[in-house]
Amino acid sequence: MSLYRKRLKIVRGEGVYVWDSEGKRYMDLIAGIGVAVLGHNHPEWAEELSSQLKKLTVAGPMFNHEEKEEMLEELSKFVNFEYVYMGNSGTEAVEAALKFARLYTGRKEIIAMVNAFHGRTMGALSATWKPKYKKDFEPLVPGFRHIPFNDVEAAKEAITRETAAVIVEPIQGESGVIPAKEEFLKTLRDLTEDVGALLIVDEVQTGLRTGKFLAIEHYKIEPDIVTLGKGIGNGVPVSLTLTNFDVERGKHGSTFGGNPLACKAVAVTLRILRREKLIERAEKKFIKIEASDVVMTRGKGLMIGVVLRKPVGRYVEELQRRGYLVHTSGQRVIRMLPPLIISEEQMREVKSAIEGVINDISGRES
Template sequence: MSLYKKRLKLVRGKGVYVWDEEGNRYLDAIAGIGVAILGHSNERLASIIAEQMEKLVVAGPMFNHEEKEEALEELSRFVSFEYAYFGNSGTEAVEAALKFARFYTGKKEIIAMTKAFHGRTFGSLSATWKKKYREGFGPLVPGFKHIPFNNVEAAKEAITKETAAVIVEPIQGEGGIVPAKEEFIKTLRDLTEENDALLIVDEVQSAFRTGKFLAIEHYNVQPDMVTMGKGLANGIPIGVTLTNFDVPRGKHGSTFGGNPLACKAMATTLRILREEKLIEKASEKSITVTGDKVIMTRGKGLMLGILLRESAGKYVEMLQGKGLLVNTAGSRVIRLLPPLIITKEQMLWVKETIEGALNGNQ
């Protein structure tokens, strides 16, 4: 039984490439929606994961282990937060952040953005804006309010003493790869501080890709919480919620969260990113796609969206036929989230291939 009979069936991957069951090769410029930041089948990571499988795979959250300590040590080389709570995905990281905000502040109201995407569990779905994700699952969690992204005046009107937290993506992913304006982010920070509310920054998709470890670093703003997932362990499921306040033991937990295997994969992934300076190199590899059908290329580094004058969906299939895997972010945006190991030459091929498809070249 299969729900995906008409979809491309992938059977293996290596580096920036994947192969289907018929042996066709594709440059994977979406990387599991931003997950395979080190590419597929990274030999160093695979070897270490295999070793860990023979050592210790699981340990309940009531125990400590050296793999968790190693992961936190590597993480602390990039960010400065006092506490880290482990889960198994970006959605779980967001769910934890929403819980923590209500617990810490004693307030209920959460403000999110139009066109935001934060996940598909009930709390994160309540913060997610798009109707197609929410429809059929109501009633959702009460207490959520959406305001227009990048609208300073709407933020000033919405954030009050009743607000527990504001959650925002520095670059909206599903919303079309739209960067936040500096004034907007700084206004959110000022207003949350004035109203004893928390600022949650969702970096599940934007971390690593913009030339800095966290995209929020471009704004010189320190959030109260950060959520991470996706590429944090290069394909091994993991999520992390970072805070500067403690949540009493027993108030939140996860059976698999912070298990030794995932933590070892996370520590190794972060070490490779650091040693090979892949985050810093992301900006150097960025591209701009142009043409009559292109309105703009937006985003930062290797988190890019190509906004078209027409629907982008038909070009996803066309590019697949040319050996390039991409997807959409909104109806008119081609989304690129390639592995950070991709070369500048390969990114130029991506640019040329997309421009060729847009121009109708076979």
């Protein structure tokens, strides 16, 4: 958001729109960086969470409660992992995944990808690529190495019997919405199985919004561990780490993880997504931007990156002026992670707005 000349003060939201302190309305194509999958102030979601606040907010991770059972029942309609560990953020889900991999395999080496982003705590930050996120906090956790994304030969050379796990995003979001190649992901799966390592798929950003519950489903690959966060609770801080193996009690935990409010948020979010078929419909809402200064549009469903020939700052500012909020990936990619409730008609409006801004600015400079 630092690209905006004027940092907005957002005071309320409804559906795909938010309003600033001066009463101006904006179409929100950021949605809390992919969090508000049901949009803002969804009436059913808000009513259910309001009722839960009056009933039970915390219970402690050592206890069971009906909200957790409700969440697990809804989750089982999308995935068939045997174990679910609950945290409060995507970064925490990644931290858990890394710990579980070392615990399960007895090995230390974690292989991550060049340009990957997995979070900002010490383990997740060690798996993250960009030096600007890391340099002020070194030394980080030892045992991490990075290989080029989508490089099959590099993967074959790097993954050995010393490897505990490989962690990968099906679509790299922070680095510019770059999809993984099918051959690359299948190679990672085959190699990790061959050497007894685990494949961790980070779906914190890709989960829910590509037309499948998990983006890895497009590749027909079954990972060993999956991390989920962002939109899984539609705004309530919550994350999931999914596995098919148990972790000894006391080896990992979270004071707030799995609290009744978070479980209710996940259960209601998943129920609405399933009933309204919002995940499946997301794939049809992808838009391709065709304008001067556009190199390509990439991504899948409602995870969209528009690659430009020039820095994006002025385009982002003009879109804001015209009532559209977008995010960025680096200096040359406009990134959009809109609510899944957005309509195809509204996405056509977005396409027209972005193309108009790009063509207008390019025309003035020619």
